Amino acid sequence: MLPDLTSIGFNFQAMGSISIAHNITTIGAQQQHKVTKPLASAAAQFPVSRTTSFITLSSSFASSLSQFQTTCKEAKHQLYCLPTSEEGEEEKMGSKEGTDHRIARISSAIRVIPNFPKPGILFQDITTLLLDPKAFKDTIDLFVERYKDKEISVVAGIEARGFIFGPPIALAIGAKFVPMRKPKKLPGEVISEEYSLEYGTDKIEMHVGAVEPGERALIIDDLIATGGTLCAAIRLLERVGVKVVECACVIELPELEGRKRLGDKPLFVLVEAADQI
Ligand SMILES: O=P(O)(O)OC[C@H]1O[C@H](OP(=O)(O)OP(=O)(O)O)[C@H](O)[C@@H]1O
Ligand SMILES: Nc1ncnc2[nH]cnc12
Numbered sequence: 001m002l003p004d005l006t007s008i009g010f011n012f013q014a015m016g017s018i019s020i021a022h023n024i025t026t027i028g029a030q031q032q033h034k035v036t037k038p039l040a041s042a043a044a045q046f047p048v049s050r051t052t053s054f055i056t057l058s059s060s061f062a063s064s065l066s067q068f069q070t071t072c073k074e075a076k077h078q079l080y081c082l083p084t085s086e087e088g089e090e091e092k093m094g095s096k097e098g099t100d101h102r103i104a105r106i107s108s109a110i111r112v113i114p115n116f117p118k119p120g121i122l123f124q125d126i127t128t129l130l131l132d133p134k135a136f137k138d139t140i141d142l143f144v145e146r147y148k149d150k151e152i153s154v155v156a157g158i159e160a161r162g163f164i165f166g167p168p169i170a171l172a173i174g175a176k177f178v179p180m181r182k183p184k185k186l187p188g189e190v191i192s193e194e195y196s197l198e199y200g201t202d203k204i205e206m207h208v209g210a211v212e213p214g215e216r217a218l219i220i221d222d223l224i225a226t227g228g229t230l231c232a233a234i235r236l237l238e239r240v241g242v243k244v245v246e247c248a249c250v251i252e253l254p255e256l257e258g259r260k261r262l263g264d265k266p267l268f269v270l271v272e273a274a275d276q277i
Contacts, residue, residue, distance in 0.1 A: 099142070102135075102138035102141070102142060103138075103142075103270055103271065105132070105134065105135045105138060106129060106135050106138055106139050106142075106250070106270055106271060107270075107271045109128055109129040109131075109132045109135040109136075110124055110125065110126055110128060110129050110250075110251065110271065111124075111125040111127070111128040112124060112125065112273070113125050122273070124222075124223055124251050124253070124273055126161060126164070126222050126223075126250060126251070129250070130164065139165065139250060139270065140165065140168045140169060140172070142270060143165070143169045143220070143248055144169055144172040144173060146248075146268060147169065147173050147218055147246075147248075148172070148173045150216070150218075150245055150246075151216055152173060152175050152216050152217065152218045152245055153175050153176065153215045153216055153217070154175055154176055154177075154178055154211050154215050154216065154217040154218070154237075154242065155167075155169055155170035155173070155175045155176070155177050155178070155217070155218050155220055156177075156178045156179075156180050156206070156211075156217050156218070156219045156220070156233060156237060157170075157177060157178070157179055157180065157219075157220050157221070158180045158204065158219065158220070158221040158229055158230075158233055159179065159180060159181045159182050159185070159204070160182075161221065161222035161223070162180070162219075162220045162221040162222065163179060164222070165220050165221075165222060165250065166179075166220040169218075169220060175218070178206060178207075178210045178211060178217075179206075180204045180205070180206050180219075180233050180236065181204065181205050181206075182202065182203070182204065182205070183202075183203045183204075183205055184205075185205070186205055186206075186207050188207045188208065188209075189207070189208040189209075190205040190206060190207055190208060191205065191206055191208060191236060191239065191240070192204065192205040192206075192236070193232035193233070193235050193236045193239075194232065195228035195229055195231060195232035196226065196228045202229075203232075204229070204232050204233060204236065206236050206237075211237065211240055211242050212241075212242075213240060213241025213242065214241060214242075214243070215242045215243070216242070216243050216245050217237050217242045217243065217244050217245060218244075218245055218246055218247075218248060219233045219234065219237070219244060219246075219247045219248070220247075220248050220249070221233075221247075221248075221249050222249060222250050222251060223249050223250065223251040223252070223253065224247070224249045224251075224252050224253065224258040224259070224267065224269065225253045225256045225258055226256050226257075226258050226261065227256075227257075227258025227259065227260070227261035227262050228258075228261070230247045230249075230258065230262060230267075231261055231262065233247075234247070234262070234265055244265060245266075246265075246266040246267070246268055247262065247265060247266070247267045247268070248267070248268045248269070249267070249268075249269045249270075250269070250270050250271065251269065251270070251271055251272070251273055252267070252269040252271070252272045252273070253272075253273050254272050254273075255275055
């Protein structure tokens with residue numbers, strides 16, 4: 001059953017607050033994210049569970065309703081709604097409210113494609129986030145705001161999607177960018193680490209000499225699933241004496257418990273994907 005989003009939006013505005021929740025059992029595959037707890041005042045107001053998803057009631061959401069209808073799938077989710085501010089009004093950089101709006105926009109710009117690349121995988125597609133320059137910029141800004149004063153000299157980006165988010169962050173915080181690539185892509189001498197994935201195994205490599213012992217690194221990727229990729233990246237950097245200050249991803253798949261695999265290495269994410277079933 002498809003919810004009446006127009007009326008939710010109306011009630012929402014009338015209440016002038018975000019403290020409204022609707023039990024809705026149908027959710028579009030495109031809106032299956034929730035805002036992570038440290039960043040969301042909304043999350044603080046609601047008992048956020050794994051089966052909670054946020055959507056943004058915006059004109060872009062409304063216009064994607066027909067697509068929403070075609071991609072709808074049965075899922076036992078509770079749907080919480082965050083209001084969007086008017087264009088231009090949400091630049092309260094650094095304020096909690098401004099941050100929440102940015103996170104909500106980022107979350108709703110990520111598309112979820114079921115059964116890609118294999119049956120049973122809910123693929124978190126960040127290419128739609130890149131189509132929204134505001135959401136893309138907000139993504140980079142949130143990372144830059146967090147890391148600009150942490151004396152990071154290396155941003156290590158993981159192939160392929162870490163190459164999209166890593167370089168603008170590196171430039172903004174005055175750090176070098178080091179690509180961590182799939183096997184046989186780097187032309188120089190490399191060191192490598194193997195890892196297992198949600199769907200297979202792989203290896204990452206880094207150029208010898210790209211980093212110096214004692215440097216402080218931030219590792220960037222689009223997503224953490226099992227955490228195997230990030231663990232391999234951490235091992236690779238630590239082998240050559242680099243301190244990994246933190247790992248950062250746009251999306252976390254919490255049910256795969258990759259965060260646990262990282263042990264005490266800090267992980268910062270912007271949105272958590274709803275359950276992968
Ligand atoms: O936490 P994990 O279970 O290790 O999985 C996360 C990794 O999986 C995806 O990349 P993928 O291996 O699909 O490679 P690609 O970006 O080159 O397509 C994603 O971009 C991460 O790098
Ligand atoms: N569900 C998923 N979506 C996108 N990238 C992934 N990498 C591993 N699992 C993924």
